[in-house]
Amino acid sequence: MRLIAAAGHDLRTPMTRMRLRxxxxxxxxxxxxxxxxxxxxxxxxSAIRLVREEVSDDSRQPVRIDRMVQEVVREIRDLGHDAAVAEAAPATALAMPLALKRAVRNLAVNAATHGGGVRVTVKAAPDSVRVIFEDDGPGIPEPMIHRVFEPFFRVDEARRKFHPGAGLGLAISREIIAKNGGTLEIANRPEGGLRQVVVLPGAQAEA
Structure with a gap:
């Protein structure tokens, strides 16, 4: 990942020259x-952010995940995406708030962009917090789903025409979530669409 960041950094100068020309x-x-x-x-x-998340030492603190999700959904709805909070139980986790919000936003935008809309659910258990992102899009072909966290992976290169990006959003999100002691899993829904599930240690469990 440091190699990726170095390449991203070294691209700056030639890109500046290209822009001027x-x-x-x-x-x-x-x-x-x-x-x-x-x-x-x-x-x-995106390459530089990926490594910054890997080496970040931001302090963890109690974060109301339900409030964070509601704020992110409002933000991406204001950008024109179809987004809704299906359920938001009060839930607190120990996390790096800015980094975690970036991961939540990445996952929500990913679902809203490629799935035509996103529904987010927050569930609280005594020792964990679960955040679920669901959409009704085409999902990911099963033979390819194990590759979704690879840097620069795109299900369909033709999508760049409609949804430009680096293909690093999921890799960055998983790195952030792992640094917060959590996990990120992605699976196709039986009824169609994609489900992204984040599980974070609850604040009580961390204590």
Whole structure:
């Protein structure tokens, strides 16, 4: 992952030169060049964030996961995504709040973007907190589902036309969740769509 971050960092200088040169192109050609450069920018940023999450030493503190989920759902709904909170039981976990919110947002946006909408459920148990993201999209072919956490993995490269990105969102999310003592599992729903399940240690269990 450090190699990925180094490559992302080293891409900065040539991308800056490419952006400057693109300004001299005709309008139509400039638009295509800048679109590709913007995608390279996103890939570089995601690569660097991936390693920052791996080495982050942010302190963990009690976090109301239900409130965090409600806030994230409001944010992505404001961006035009179809998102809803199906259930949000009061639940507290010891976590790094900023990093964990990034992971929750990544998972919600992933479901909303590729699944046509997302429903989020928060469930509390005496020793754990469970956050479930469900959508009604096409899911992931079973032979490929074990690869979803690979950096830069995309189910269908053609999706870049409609949903540009680096393919690092799930890798970053799992890294963050693991650093918070939790797990992330992804499976196809029997009735169709995808289910992403985050399990975090409850604050009482951590204590």
């Amino acid at each position: 693109a300004e001299f192109f005709d309008d139509d050609e400039r638009e295509f060049w800048l679109k590709d450069i913007d995608e390279l920018d996103r890939i570089a940023d």
